[in-house]
Amino acid sequence: MKIAFIAHDRKKEEIVNFAIAYEKTFSHHELYSTGTTGKNIMGNTELQIHRFMSGPLGGDQQIGALVAENEMDLIIFLRDPLMAQPHEPDIIALLRLCDVQGIPVATNVATAEILVKALERGDFAWRELVHKYKPGDIE
Numbered sequence: 001m002k003i004a005f006i007a008h009d010r011k012k013e014e015i016v017n018f019a020i021a022y023e024k025t026f027s028h029h030e031l032y033s034t035g036t037t038g039k040n041i042m043g044n045t046e047l048q049i050h051r052f053m054s055g056p057l058g059g060d061q062q063i064g065a066l067v068a069e070n071e072m073d074l075i076i077f078l079r080d081p082l083m084a085q086p087h088e089p090d091i092i093a094l095l096r097l098c099d100v101q102g103i104p105v106a107t108n109v110a111t112a113e114i115l116v117k118a119l120e121r122g123d124f125a126w127r128e129l130v131h132k133y134k135p136g137d138i139e
């Protein structure tokens with residue numbers, strides 16, 4: 001599965017700890033992140049992550065581009081609900097695209113944990129069908 005990690009600055013420690021806790025699970029998947037989030041996770045785990053630009057410089061939009069094509073399977077996006085972000089429109093656009101495509105997205109660690117448990121159980125198998133059959137394949 002393609003999994004994206006994104007965290008705002010005051011949530012960086014939380015996402016790193018989360019990645020450490022589920023490192024074995026994540027190691028079996030294709031990982032993506034915004035710039036600084038990925039740097040922090042890779043600095044504290046053995047995980048290999050494809051890093052996009054930093055969020056304020058367009059990283060959310062780059063991940064959003066994959067979401068728009070229904071390529072991303074799970075997004076863990078620990079937002080800071082108590083601090084305004086300069087790139088708020090990009091954040092809203094990314095979350096909107098997740099809803100357009102029906103992609104599982106966690107915006108807090110409690111939900112992230114439930115989704116990762118579901119991933120471990122095999123509950124994301126339906127996403128393989130999404131990748132197998134692109135729009136237009138089925139009449």
Ligand SMILES: O=C(CO)COP(=O)(O)O
Nearest residue numbers: 034035036037054055056
């Ligand atoms: O701002 C972000 C998401 O909106 C995260 O970006 P960084 O991972 O580069 O800090």
